[in-house]
Amino acid sequence: MLSKLFTTGALIFVALSTPVIAADDKIVITGSSTVAPLITEIGKRFEEKNPGVRVDVQTGGSSRGINDARSGLADIGMASRALKKDESDLKAYTIARDGIGVVLNSANTVSTLTDQQIVDIYTGKISDWSAVGGTQGPITVVNKAEGRSTLELFLHFFKLKASDIKAHVVIGDNQQGIKTVAGNPNAIGYVSVGTAEFEAGQGTPIKLLGMGGVAASVENVRNGSFPLARPLNLVTSKEPTGMTKLFIDYTQSADTHDLVKEQFFVPNGP
Amino acid sequence: MPEPANLIDREIHPVRDRVLLGAVWAAAMLVAGAFVWLLADLLWHGAGRLDWSFLSTAPRNSGRAGGIWPIVVSTVLIVAVAIVVAAPLGLATAVLLSEFTRRGGTTERAIGLSLDVLAGVPSIVFGLFGNAFFSVWLGLGFSILSGGLTLACMVLPILIRTAETGLRMVPDDWRLGAAALGLSRTTALHQILIPVATPVLLAGLMLGIGRAMAETAALVFTSGYVDRMPSSLFDSGRAISVHIYDLTMNVAGGDRSAYASALVLIALLVLVNGAAIWLSDRTLQRKIATR
């Protein structure tokens, strides 16, 4: 009985192991989990337009995208940040941008915070909402994990060091930030503007705060007036050719703007 | 089997017995309550999203719309690869430990310790290792095969530990009896010891399948993120739990699909475990006769 089962299993196994003839052209893209859903959708549309081409998108984080593009494991890497100084050997192609805004729980009575107040809250100088005009309650500071591009952007904007911040909750991905703030009336965090706008519209109890007098909205990120934004990049190790070039060009074209908006990012250009 | 309760029903330690009774019921209800709460939560958020098209179509708009059919297929394939590889390997190691090594002997201690440590290796480390070893070094790339093999490494300690327990529990009478009849150890194992231990082996297998189905971190780096229908084991395929993770952590507005996917995963577990129970009942009926 068992042995029969195993034989059958083995046969299926062998049958499935035989690789089908590889697609004419396969583009392997690895990297940032923030960018991956967008590129997957763009890839599907690209596949429809170019029969025989396959776009395989893998995640693992921006640094993996950079490494894989550099080592040639991937044709294209994805990074949700600008290239660093020691990455000048790579070429980056911005496909969209993503604004970063401060969010509070919608139950919070505070509606604006100055840059200085945000800095004081994040460095632990202010620990109760009453100090910034809200109802009394201990502030829960939600911060991003070390190395994450939104953290670096945040630190850079407020001229802070990672070790200056006194966090109460440290999170990884964007949605975790939104869920954490949504579940805690006294929390403050910073997340992607587009997704926060969408979630707030869906009834998630969060609200976006303006920054430097500019309202946090996709529109303001697009027109460049909102100060905190990061580029979402595709990265290659050398000048792209052939199908890879075709794909990168396609991602930057206006054809994909609707997909970019569907993922709550900000498309390039006007 | 006669329950002790059927044989004796007078109480000598009424307080202790009552307390124990209460505690056991309370603990069981606590666990069941937590599960029901969790399930209700999933149903509350996800049931509205569940319909036939959710099961039968491919995801659209990063999983916010569309279904999860290719992901279900990939998941089943990944788990199947893992179990097909890990079950024989695990059973063989368990047999070696229980039948051919002395408890507390050097071999048993060394293998046992390495398994205990292996069981504690974080799943994300398994993922990074699987990526380096299976995907890159063995050249399997991001594929269902690398994912399945990585999971096989992961569930191995569970399978071995439970199988070993099961085999050690088989009374020595039958081992001696078989040896005295001049049966080879192979025959004794095949005909008697393994069939008798089947319920325990099955419990281990279920734990292993559950663990494999539930795994996320180890698969992100090995079987990958591609949500297309796989055409062979060398294709990348997204597992349900990876899909759920992506929907909850990276895709705004993906929560309902995530909850619905979790429900599908639970249904899948019911199916797989039901099949396993049915299969073992059949083997038991054919092989083992106790009543």
Place this chain on the structure above:
Amino acid sequence: MSRTARDTCLLLGLSVAAIVASGILLLIILFLSTEAWPVFSQVGLLKFAFDEAWYPTEGAFDLKPMLVASFAMSMLSIMLAAPLGIASAVFCRFYAPPVVRRAYQWIIILLAGIPSVVLGLWGLTVIVPLILMLAPPGASLLAGSLVLALMIVPTVALTTQAALASIPQFYWVGAAALGLSREGTLLGVALPAVRSSIFAGIMLAMARALGETMAVLMVSGNVVQLPTSLFDPVRTLTANIALEMAYATGDHRSALFVSGLALTVLVFILAWVARRSGGQVVHA
């Protein structure tokens, strides 16, 4: 092939399987060490134990708080899960009416297969807000332990149940003949008879708790600090890897692999200590 030769072949095959099974760990340790080597060779081992704090991008690599957090969280969760799991098994075998038993059995099996992400999500949206009402920020050592406990209960329950099922019948009969009540039989005969199997199950569960990543990452707050209370947010070694690996480069990346190694060492020590003390329990 003669029967003796068949047995020899069997033994050979089994040995190969065992070597493969235990070789995996060596491969993993080799892999972790290779990846961790760059930062070891530059900053040395001591920095990981005696540094001020964990700010890897600023060259501070203290792993102590995370080691303590990993240890504390797994211990807490096993302290919760072991009694619950054993009680669950006992419930299934002795107390539950048949219908309840089947239902409960399925609950345990399904619980074993709930992805950690789903448990994490549930923890984040249900448990954490509840704990928040007691003490902010909610995401805490306690939240992590509770979610972990729920995750590992099935491991303890299923292994215990399997062990109880395999107790020879004459134990029950013998105990009953001595006039022991159901509870007396359980405490005096059944559980002691299978303690080594239960112990193995607990070890498996504890290892699982130590290695768990996603759920812990979502509910435990991930602040690198030595916990002073159950309500403090903590970061475990596994969460550390998962949180930072995505963007880590260079020494930072290497340092994350040191987290992996540190965890492996921790598991090794725990498993070794447990085997020594557990061994005495078993042979006592």
Place this chain on the structure above:
Amino acid sequence: MMSAVDDKPTPSREGASSAFTLGPLVAGPPCCTPQTHISIKSVTLSYGRIPAIRDVSLDIYKGCITALIGPSGCGKTSLLSCLNRLTDLIPGCHVEGRIAIDGQDITTPDLDVQRLRRRVGMIFQKPSPFPLSIWRNLEMPLREHGVTRRDELEFRIEKALADVGLWAEVKDRLGSAALTLSGGQQQRLCIARALTLEPSTLLMDEPCSALDPLSSAVVEDLIQSLKGQYTVVIVTHNLAQARRIANYAAFFWVKERAGTLVEFDQCRTLFDQPRHELTAAYVKGLQG
């Protein structure tokens, strides 16, 4: 398990009450050839470094029943296990000395132990049929030893079951589980299982001590009937039984924490005119 009710004595046995009285002594050599079948020479068996039997030498005669008697822990069962190399299964168990069956040394490492165990069957104190059907219990070992033809399987199984007086009782329920049989039936099934393999020798480790008197008597009769066809070595604590059925008896005693052979003789001689005072004292329990 101790249900004596459904364990009816076979028709061949008349007056089961004789199980409770001492039967006539069985005479020695005339009923069997005094020809050495198994020769045990200076056997020392140790577990780890601790010897369990020290320097035992003994000849076992063909077709006879040899009883090994003595107090618990004097190494009788250990000695029995040497004869079919079951000692191999015990980690750390080490046997020195020479044991030959039909002149062939069975202590050599390259011996085919499975073939040996086919020739030397063993019955344990606790009946241990496998958790299989009655039929499979008998068929599986036969197949293992290369008997695969259906008619031969059927012939051998029926014959063995008939030899142990079980055929009439179970012939209609061969497919039911062996563990549903009563204790006595289970033990006879185990004997039948050993007989199907056509051994030359049967080792019995207190085969009746777990059975009720009626079942015990049936099994005892069965053992009696094996005399002549098979060489039987039986360990028993039931001195009356030994005296009833055995041709030869060997008395063991613990000396310096290891079992040693004190006296070996014809059964009647050993019981009636023991040469050694230890033997005399021990069998006095029987006579006094």
